Amino acid sequence: MSRPIECQRFESGLPAWLAGRLSPREVAAMAAHATQCRWCRDLLEFASGDRDLLSAADGPDLAASILARTTGGSCRRAEDLLCEEVDGTLAGEEGRLLSAHLEHCGDCTLLLEPLRLLHRALPRIAELPPDETFLSDVLARTSKRPAPERLPVLLAAWWRRSLRRPRFALEVAYSAALAVFLVAGTPSLPIRGGSGGASLRSPIESVAVLRTAPTSLVLQTVEAFEEFGKRGAAGARRKVERVVAGEAGRSIRVFVKRNTAWTRTVWVRLRTLFGSSKIDPTGTEPTRTSIRIPDEGTGAGGGRPPQGGFHEQHTQSDRRYDARSP
Amino acid sequence: MEQREILARCRDGDELAWEALIRLFQGRVYSVCCHYLGNREEARDVAQDVFVRLYQRLDACTNDDTFVPWLIQMTRNACIDRLRRIKSRPLAVPVPVDEMVDLRAPGPSPEEESRASLRRDLVHRALHMLSLVNREMIVLKEIQGLSLEEIARLLRVPIGTVKSRSNRARIELARHIRSLTGTAEAGGEPR
Numbered sequence: 001m002s003r004p005i006e007c008q009r010f011e012s013g014l015p016a017w018l019a020g021r022l023s024p025r026e027v028a029a030m031a032a033h034a035t036q037c038r039w040c041r042d043l044l045e046f047a048s049g050d051r052d053l054l055s056a057a058d059g060p061d062l063a064a065s066i067l068a069r070t071t072g073g074s075c076r077r078a079e080d081l082l083c084e085e086v087d088g089t090l091a092g093e094e095g096r097l098l099s100a101h102l103e104h105c106g107d108c109t110l111l112l113e114p115l116r117l118l119h120r121a122l123p124r125i126a127e128l129p130p131d132e133t134f135l136s137d138v139l140a141r142t143s144k145r146p147a148p149e150r151l152p153v154l155l156a157a158w159w160r161r162s163l164r165r166p167r168f169a170l171e172v173a174y175s176a177a178l179a180v181f182l183v184a185g186t187p188s189l190p191i192r193g194g195s196g197g198a199s200l201r202s203p204i205e206s207v208a209v210l211r212t213a214p215t216s217l218v219l220q221t222v223e224a225f226e227e228f229g230k231r232g233a234a235g236a237r238r239k240v241e242r243v244v245a246g247e248a249g250r251s252i253r254v255f256v257k258r259n260t261a262w263t264r265t266v267w268v269r270l271r272t273l274f275g276s277s278k279i280d281p282t283g284t285e286p287t288r289t290s291i292r293i294p295d296e297g298t299g300a301g302g303g304r305p306p307q308g309g310f311h312e313q314h315t316q317s318d319r320r321y322d323a324r325s326p
Numbered sequence: 327m328e329q330r331e332i333l334a335r336c337r338d339g340d341e342l343a344w345e346a347l348i349r350l351f352q353g354r355v356y357s358v359c360c361h362y363l364g365n366r367e368e369a370r371d372v373a374q375d376v377f378v379r380l381y382q383r384l385d386a387c388t389n390d391d392t393f394v395p396w397l398i399q400m401t402r403n404a405c406i407d408r409l410r411r412i413k414s415r416p417l418a419v420p421v422p423v424d425e426m427v428d429l430r431a432p433g434p435s436p437e438e439e440s441r442a443s444l445r446r447d448l449v450h451r452a453l454h455m456l457s458l459v460n461r462e463m464i465v466l467k468e469i470q471g472l473s474l475e476e477i478a479r480l481l482r483v484p485i486g487t488v489k490s491r492s493n494r495a496r497i498e499l500a501r502h503i504r505s506l507t508g509t510a511e512a513g514g515e516p517r
Contacts, residue, residue: 114500122468127353142381
């Protein structure tokens with residue numbers, strides 16, 4: 001702690017004063033300071049031998065005044081040690097320091113007994129018995145474990161909570177704008193590829209596989225279908241849910257998601273690979289179709305795509321494609 | 327039966343185990359509620375809610391070793407919620423802290439019970455002279471006996487902060503005890 005400059009001058013000039021080496025003017029200045037500053041006056045008395053440094057009467061005052069001008073008191077630290085002393089976790093050296101402090105500090109000494117009392121009393125109130133009806137009341141309220149909350153209930157609760165949030169409307173507007181931007185700005189999305197306003201709400205169409213083709217061709221068709229799914233655009237690939245290749249004489253199932261534009265794309269691919277295929281618009285909304293694979297040899301033409309034997313119905317988009325085909 | 331076994335049976339839907347679990351922890355939960363809220367009726371109400379919530383979310387506590395801190399945390403959160411609600415809706419009938427004096431705890435003999443009753447009276451009065459932060463530290467560490475680490479996790483503060491807050495709270499509580507008993511009687515409290 002820094003001391004006033006006058007005190008520092010006093011301390012540095014004190015040995016010279018006591019040795020009689022100061023001029024009368026300097027002595028008068030130091031004496032005047034000593035009359036005003038208790039610290040320097042004490043220092044002068046100790047230095048000149050007028051006061052016993054270890055006298056019982058002056059010791060505590062001196063210690064207190066020194067602490068007041070240096071660390072500012074040690075009771076805070078002693079209080080921490082008091083808690084450890086009561087807990088029985090105080091180490092030896094710190095215990096001695098605390099004891100020395102308690103010999104001179106009445107406030108801290110008076111805290112020791114209440115702390116010991118609390119140390120004994122507090123753990124005993126960890127449990128307080130409620131009244132007799134408490135248990136029966138709880139049991140009545142928990143007679144049956146409720147079923148886990150269902151998703152709609154959770155969503156409704158989330159929505160109610162969200163409505164109470166301060167910036168919810170702003171967040172919704174931001175999210176909606178972002179969604180519109182993403183949808184409108186992504187060319188691979190089916191919603192942008194469809195003609196005549198084709199959208200995700202288009203009726204579901206099922207892809208029929210060659211009815212009279214030999215098994216090998218059917219399997220190739222299925223493989224090609226899957227391969228298309230792997231190599232195609234991300235949007236199209238996601239549409240392929242499952243394609244199961246079957247054996248001759250059994251059924252295969254082709255699962256197709258709803259989307260006219262995408263289905264037309266698949267159709268084009270199949271047609272490119274094998275020269276013929278078919279879309280079977282049933283008018284209902286099937287999400288899957290089962291196609292029976294004929295036995296090998298009963299189909300037309302040894303691996304060549306047959307010219308007939310397909311479903312005869314066409315969707316609007318198929319007709320357009322057929323019109324462009326040679 | 328061990329706590330772990332009781333918990334496992336409760337998760338399986340054993341009603342008797344659930345009753346045993348309530349009996350095992352109702353005192354602690356009610357005690358925490360009392361010390362947070364300082365009102366028996368509110369404490370009883372919140373303690374019931376805590377057990378109902380515990381019943382619904384028993385599966386959420388996957389580690390049986392941390393069940394007690396988890397339960398105390400749930401109780402503490404419920405009490406804080408109730409305190410907030412009380413702040414916005416003042417009690418119809420304010421209940422003085424004196425009523426906490428009537429709280430009973432098991433005592434081995436009438437004489438011991440009498441001394442313990444005096445001590446509890448004194449401690450409860452002093453406890454409710456503390457700020458909520460300091461009272462919370464006393465409740466969690468000194469009364470419920472949670473470790474520094476558990477309290478730090480529960481309150482999401484560093485361990486050093488928990489330790490210093492706890493010491494400060496104890497000193498403040500000791501000062502209130504001293505002021506309640508009078509400086510001259512500080513050493514003569516019933517033990």
